[in-house]
Amino acid sequence: MNEIINKKVEFRDLGQLDYQQTWDYQEQLFAETVALKISNRTLAPADQASSKNYILFVEHPHVYTLGKSGKEENLLLDENGLKTHQAQYYKINRGGDITYHGPGQLVGYPILDLDNFFTDIHKYLRFLEEAIILTLADYGIAAGRIDGLTGVWIDHLEQKNPRKICAMGVKSSRWVTMHGFAFNINTDISYFGHIIPCGINDKAVTSLHLELGKPVDMLAVKEKVKRHLIDLFEMEEL
Numbered sequence: 620m621n622e623i624i625n626k627k628v629e630f631r632d633l634g635q636l637d638y639q640q641t642w643d644y645q646e647q648l649f650a651e652t653v654a655l656k657i658s659n660r661t662l663a664p665a666d667q668a669s670s671k672n673y674i675l676f677v678e679h680p681h682v683y684t685l686g687k688s689g690k691e692e693n694l695l696l697d698e699n700g701l702k703t704h705q706a707q708y709y710k711i712n713r714g715g716d717i718t719y720h721g722p723g724q725l726v727g728y729p730i731l732d733l734d735n736f737f738t739d740i741h742k743y744l745r746f747l748e749e750a751i752i753l754t755l756a757d758y759g760i761a762a763g764r765i766d767g768l769t770g771v772w773i774d775h776l777e778q779k780n781p782r783k784i785c786a787m788g789v790k791s792s793r794w795v796t797m798h799g800f801a802f803n804i805n806t807d808i809s810y811f812g813h814i815i816p817c818g819i820n821d822k823a824v825t826s827l828h829l830e831l832g833k834p835v836d837m838l839a840v841k842e843k844v845k846r847h848l849i850d851l852f853e854m855e856e857l
Contacts, residue, residue, distance in 0.1 A: 723805030
């Protein structure tokens with residue numbers, strides 16, 4: 620574990636950015652953090668440097684991503700279908716199955732050194748989910764978890780019509796995280812019709828726009844999510 624604990628986090632809003640460019644940027648920050656931790660092991664405590672923490676907010680153009688445990692048949696479009704819908708497709712190194720990213724969806728990529736907070740991936744995932752649950756509560760929407768499934772769901776208790784509003788998929792190495800959550804705000808939900816979302820074919824997908832019946836201010840959502848992340852992780856914003 621680091622001798623120097625750093626709870627300061629830099630939030631970076633990337634606007635709308637190509638998925639591959641964002642992935643490369645994540646990989647760069649991730650690799651720098653891991654390299655620093657490895658280097659620190661060779662140094663005396665007084666000479667060690669504290670690792671940095673980042674949370675990236677971004678919207679992507681239409682793209683489908685398949686996690687390393689996913690099944691390709693959960694993408695229901697062929698190459699021509701992807702072109703018709705102006706969507707890209709990537710196999711990536713996060714956990715989970717297939718999901719969709721697109722305009723109107725808030726994607727959050729924390730690149731955190733969990734040695735600065737707590738070394739528990741399950742707790743980490745629960746905190747990400749909780750930040751979204753609390754944000755939805757700010758809009759008067761009750762949401763929560765469903766046993767055995769990741770992400771955040773509407774109608775999670777009675778489950779008469781359970782609807783996923785936020786997907787999760789993360790990677791961690793040496794307690795450094797990447798990838799994260801995809802929160803449907805003003806998302807075009809029809810794009811989920813071309814996949815079996817997260818490999819689950821018996822539950823629906825929704826958005827904050829659909830649940831409220833009106834478009835939502837994305838900047839306001841970002842601010843609420845950021846505040847809840849800061850409180851839950853006891854972060855200091857840079």
